[in-house]
Amino acid sequence: MSNKDTEHKILNAATEVFQSKGMDGARMQEIADKANINKSMLHYYYRSKQKLFEAVFKTAISIMAPKLTEIIEKEEPLFDKIRDFTNSYIGLISKHSYIPTFIIHELNRNPKILEDTFVKKFGDSFNKMKIQVKEMVDNGEIHPIEPEHLIMNVVAMSIFPFVAKPILKSVLQKDEKEYQLLLEERKTHVADFVINSIKIK
């Protein structure tokens, strides 16, 4: 068994445990068990629980962030951008459904983690889209709307159904299968809903 193999096994196990239980709820022993290795190995490859957590957190961010900035920056008509975003972002989250709740919880626990991790890139890509929206409003192509609210709306409607899944399932009286179907529908529904709200008829 090579060293890279062990290191991967650790990171995979750590990802599973940290993302479902959070930093505070995660136990080093559970991670070791899940990776089928001795607990000492965790400290051999990653010096501490904190360091291991940071590795997991950074990976989580690196899964979610690029697609967001990529789409937002893309040279493309706004409506296409919105359809593109809801479709591929909801698809992405479906494959990593624990990540949004994980990031949100850990960020509320300690907002400082953000500073180390990315920050810059986000601000820049947002500025581009801001201009695009403003121009369309000025040209009378869409109803007046603040770019901030537009982004919030799209992102909220895409991500929230994943983080609030337990409550929403209960409120809407859906079983797992039905709820998955709803999520799938949202890939197009959210975009239609947003475009319908801002487009001039």
Place this chain on the structure above:
Amino acid sequence: MSNKDTEHKILNAATEVFQSKGMDGARMQEIADKANINKSMLHYYYRSKQKLFEAVFKTAISIMAPKLTEIIEKEEPLFDKIRDFTNSYIGLISKHSYIPTFIIHELNRNPKILEDTFVKKFGDSFNKMKIQVKEMVDNGEIHPIEPEHLIMNVVAMSIFPFVAKPILKSVLQKDEKEYQLLLEERKTHVADFVINSIKIK
């Protein structure tokens, strides 16, 4: 110092600690310190950490749930209902900004807590609104939309900006004051945005 007083001091301190750190991150000693009492008192009034947590969690639910069901059940035109909801719900959350993230995290950690807490009420009130929406669609008063998605959209746009505050602040490059202003604006913006999307012009 009366017993009720101590009990309240404990529940208040526990609320603060549990809601900001979560069940796993909360420490009984910290709660005791914050309440200015001996740690034994926590066990005297609430038998265990688990029981104390449940008290806090139930209170949190009882702050958020009634207003939701109340508005959803109210005999009132749909558009009024939507305006009513975004306005008063965003106002409510502003006063208890830790609660949504707290509930979401704990529910993802252990979805079973829901079963004990409420469940029933939610389903019923949703059914009423479902009918209302369907009737309006059938009468051609609004564009076709599944009630499930409509609810998800309204709730998501109202709550998400609170739970994702740290990331959104960074992405939108807002300081605390500016972000608070955005949240305030959303009391009317979200309703306008939703109504604009579904109403027939």
Place this chain on the structure above:
DNA sequence: GAATTGTTTAACCATTTGGTTGACAAAAGT
């Protein structure tokens, strides 16, 4: 094939944590 380097393990350790105990005081009941 000896020496060196990297990898893995079991046993151990210090600290933290939720929880308990017993003494004691302050009310409340009689």
Place this chain on the structure above:
DNA sequence: ACTTTTGTCAACCAAATGGTTAAACAATTC
């Protein structure tokens, strides 16, 4: 008045937890 109940505290305890160590073992180098 004195007995019982209720409230409060300091000291204590067992278990869990993150982390360390020293030695066994494997791989690589000389």
